[in-house]
Structures are given as structure tokens and as C-alpha cells.
Amino acid sequence: MKCRAMQALHLLALEPIAETTADLNSYGFRPERSTADAGEQCFIVLAKKVHAEWVLEADIQGCFDQISHDWMLAHVPTDKAVLKKWLKAGFVYQNELFPTEAGAPQGGIISPVLANMTLDGLEARLAEKFPQARRAGLKMNMVRYADDFIITGNSKEWLERNVKPAVVEFLAERGLVLSPEKTKVTRIGKGFDFLGWNIRKYNGKLLMKPSKANVKAHLDKIREVIKANKAAKQANLIRLLNPVLRGWANYHSHVVAKETFTRVDARVWSMLWRWAVRRHPNKGARWVKEKYFKTRGTRNWVFTAIEKQEDGTKRELTLLQESDTPIQRHVKIRADANPHDPEWEPYFESRWGKKMLNSSRGRVKLYRVWLRQDGLCSDCQEPIAMGTHWDVRHIVKRTEGGSDSASNLELHHPTCRRNR
Numbered sequence: 418m419k420c421r422a423m424q425a426l427h428l429l430a431l432e433p434i435a436e437t438t439a440d441l442n443s444y445g446f447r448p449e450r451s452t453a454d455a456g457e458q459c460f461i462v463l464a465k466k467v468h469a470e471w472v473l474e475a476d477i478q479g480c481f482d483q484i485s486h487d488w489m490l491a492h493v494p495t496d497k498a499v500l501k502k503w504l505k506a507g508f509v510y511q512n513e514l515f516p517t518e519a520g521a522p523q524g525g526i527i528s529p530v531l532a533n534m535t536l537d538g539l540e541a542r543l544a545e546k547f548p549q550a551r552r553a554g555l556k557m558n559m560v561r562y563a564d565d566f567i568i569t570g571n572s573k574e575w576l577e578r579n580v581k582p583a584v585v586e587f588l589a590e591r592g593l594v595l596s597p598e599k600t601k602v603t604r605i606g607k608g609f610d611f612l613g614w615n616i617r618k619y620n621g622k623l624l625m626k627p628s629k630a631n632v633k634a635h636l637d638k639i640r641e642v643i644k645a646n647k648a649a650k651q652a653n654l655i656r657l658l659n660p661v662l663r664g665w666a667n668y669h670s671h672v673v674a675k676e677t678f679t680r681v682d683a684r685v686w687s688m689l690w691r692w693a694v695r696r697h698p699n700k701g702a703r704w705v706k707e708k709y710f711k712t713r714g715t716r717n718w719v720f721t722a723i724e725k726q727e728d729g730t731k732r733e734l735t736l737l738q739e740s741d742t743p744i745q746r747h748v749k750i751r752a753d754a755n756p757h758d759p760e761w762e763p764y765f766e767s768r769w770g771k772k773m774l775n776s777s778r779g780r781v782k783l784y785r786v787w788l789r790q791d792g793l794c795s796d797c798q799e800p801i802a803m804g805t806h807w808d809v810r811h812i813v814k815r816t817e818g819g820s821d822s823a824s825n826l827e828l829h830h831p832t833c834r835r836n837r
């Protein structure tokens with residue numbers, strides 16, 4: 418526990434540095450950045466006709482546990498003596514102590530930042546090695562999420578003979594190697610998988626869809642939940658499945674996923690039908706349908722449980738349909754935006770306000786703040802109503818440790834702020 422607390426403390430100091438020195442197109446394990454940003458960046462550098470035709474998919478062998486200790490000790494700007502203790506502590510498995518010769522601390526909360534700091538600089542290194550890359554039409558762009566990254570280029574040969582060796586050299590300095598089987602150069606017309614998506618051009622049109630492997634893993638998980646709950650109450654099964662369905666659908670809600678969602682819904686339906694039938698071997702199909710599936714609106718087969726509450730009232734629980742998820746293009750974060758830099762505060766607040774409006778929980782929170790302010794702007798005390806522009810901001814700035822709770826938020830007109 419002490420070690421964990423120490424790591425948290427050092428992380429407080431290290432993260433703002435990491436945010437300042439990070440590669441512009443690194444999106445993993447960083448505040449305010451997400452896979453959706455990485456996906457959108459892929460779209461930005463690959464979608465157009467003039468964009469690169471080829472993609473180097475890089476896979477670093479056992480990245481986290483292979484990083485050279487010497488490299489980290491020499492380059493990570495933190496207390497060297499403490500870092501050395503963490504790196505060399507070893508780990509205990511089944512009462513046996515195993516030494517650690519390489520790698521970031523197992524399960525340590527500081528490890529993702531250590532790994533990011535180890536890989537940061539690759540983008541700059543490539544720009545330095547190939548200064549002509551943009552002008553000569555080589556179309557080089559890197560997109561990285563933690564240790565998973567792609568580099569685009571206009572020819573297979575150039576990526577293989579020039580770019581790949583530069584990456585290998587950069588990684589070797591840090592004790593890392595590319596996996597020979599998993600690292601490959603692919604034509605965009607053939608497509609590649611990245612972060613759970615398949616990214617591919619169909620007759621010149623770039624589409625990002627949930628990847629086959631990702632869909633399969635999702636269905637496997639659902640099947641497991643259903644299998645483990647053969648005798649569970651229907652309401653409880655719905656309670657277990659809905660977060661799985663919702664989380665996955667949200668993850669893919671920025672890409673071309675409507676068809677996949679419909680397909681997943683159909684597969685889930687057939688798993689649930691089998692689940693229901695098996696519970697009542699002596700009943701007919703009609704009886705089973707009436708017990709577990711209800712007609713709701715225009716839908717006939719809605720997996721619905723009606724539950725009696727303690728006070729005698731009835732409550733309805735319905736299985737979520739992934740195909741109801743709205744598909745919305747994600748707005749990518751500005752590459753140089755730094756959440757630790759007060760100069761970027763207005764940018765993050767307005768981005769954050771929009772994000773809150775996109776989720777029902779966020780809207781509830783904003784509504785609470787609005788009620789607390791009696792519907793008035795915190796600056797001019799004039800009403801904020803339907804159709805008025807408004808913004809949300811933190812009372813204690815996040816760069817100063819302010820939280821995201823409703824009590825630390827206030828709503829105001831964007832222009833009042835400028836007037837002050």
C-alpha cells in the first residue's frame with residue numbers, strides 16, 4: 418500500500434511532464450485522450466484519395482515487461498533512487514519471489530506513464546529521419562495508442578526498407594523489439610485491424626467498422642454471462658447483460674457499426690431464446706415467448722422482465738438493443754492540447770460541456786447545476802434558457818485539483834466571461 422501511495426505521489430509530478438513531452442499522436446493512457454481520438458486520427462490521415470495507400474502495423478513484443486531499466490533510469494525525469502527501487506523490486510507469485518530484470522513495475526499505477534514516456538519521441542525521430550517525408554509525397558503519419566501503433570506511407574517498399582529500420586533502431590535503444598509475425602505492411606484496400614476496428618477502403622471510401630475479432634470476443638463474453646446464469650432470474654440476467662451491451666455499443670458508436678449492432682442483437686436474441694426454452698422443457702414455444710418476450714411499440718420480441726418492487730408496484734426491465742445506439746462522429750482532440758496547461762482550460766471546458774450533453778448522466782448533472790443557479794448565469798445573473806448560449810466551467814480549476822462533481826461546476830454565458 419505504501420508503494421502504491423508513493424507511485425501515486427510521483428505520478429502527480431510526472432504526468433504533467435509526460436503530457437508536455439508526449440508524441441502529438443499518442444492517445445493511450447493519457448488524460449482527455451481516448452481510443453476514439455486515435456480512431457478519428459486514422460480517419461484524418463487515411464480517408465482521402467490523396468492519402469497514403471500503405472500502413473505499417475507495428476507490434477512490440479511484450480512491451481511493458483521488456484523496457485530496459487537502464488534506459489528508464491537514464492531518461493525518466495523522476496527521483497532515480499525511488500524509481501530504481503520500484504523497477505528492481507521483483508514480484509511475488511505463489512509465495513515465491515521473482516526478480517525483475519526489465520519492464521515497468523507489474524500492475525503499478527505509474528507504469529502506463531513510464532511506458533508512454535519510453536515510446537514518446539518516436540514521432541519526432543521519424544520526422545527528423547525523413548524531413549522530406551511530407552514534401553516528397555511519402556505521406557508519413559503515425560498514430561499510437563500505448564504500445565499499439567501504425568505508420569502510414571505511400572509505398573510498401575519505403576515503409577519496409579526505410580521506416581521500419583528506423584523504428585527498430587528507436588526501439589532497440591529502449592530494449593524493445595518488433596514482433597516479426599505481427600508486424601506487417603498492409604494496403605489500405607485490404608484493410609487492417611486497430612484498437613478493435615477494421616479500417617479499410619472500399620472502392621476508395623474509407624470505412625471503420627468493429628473488427629471481426631472484436632465482435633467475436635464481445636459475443637463470447639455475452640455467451641459466457643448467459644451460460645453462467647442458466648437458473649438466474651430474468652431481471653438479474655438483464656442487469657448483467659445491459660452494461661456489457663451498452664459499453665461495447667458506446668465504444669463503437671463513432672464508427673460504421675449500425676449493421677454490426679443489428680447482427681449482434683440478432684445473435685443475442687437467439688442465445689436468449691435458447692436460454693429461455695431450456696428452462697422450461699415441458700412448455701411450448703408460445704408459452705415461453707409470452708413469459709420472456711413482450712411487444713413494445715413496433716417490436717415483438719423485446720426481452721422484458723416485470724419485477725415486483727417491495728412496495729408492491731411493478732417495474733419493467735428491458736434488454737438494451739445495440740441498434741438503438743446513435744452513431745455520432747467523434748470530434749478529435751486538438752493534438753497539442755494539454756490539460757495541465759491553464760491556457761487550454763477554456764478549450765477543455767467547452768469540449769467537456771459538449772461531451773456531457775451527449776450522455777444522459779452528463780445532462781442530469783448539468784440540469785442539477787442549472788437548478789442550483791435558479792436557471793441564471795453565474796456571471797450576469799440573467800437567465801440561461803432554451804436557445805441561449807451557455808458554457809460550463811469548473812469553480813476550482815481542474816489544473817488546481819478541482820473535481821468534476823456538480824458542486825464544482827457553474828453555468829454561464831460564454832460572452833460574460835469575455836466581458837469580465
Ligand SMILES: [Zn+2]
Pocket residue numbers: 794795796797798799829830833
Ligand atoms: Zn451571463
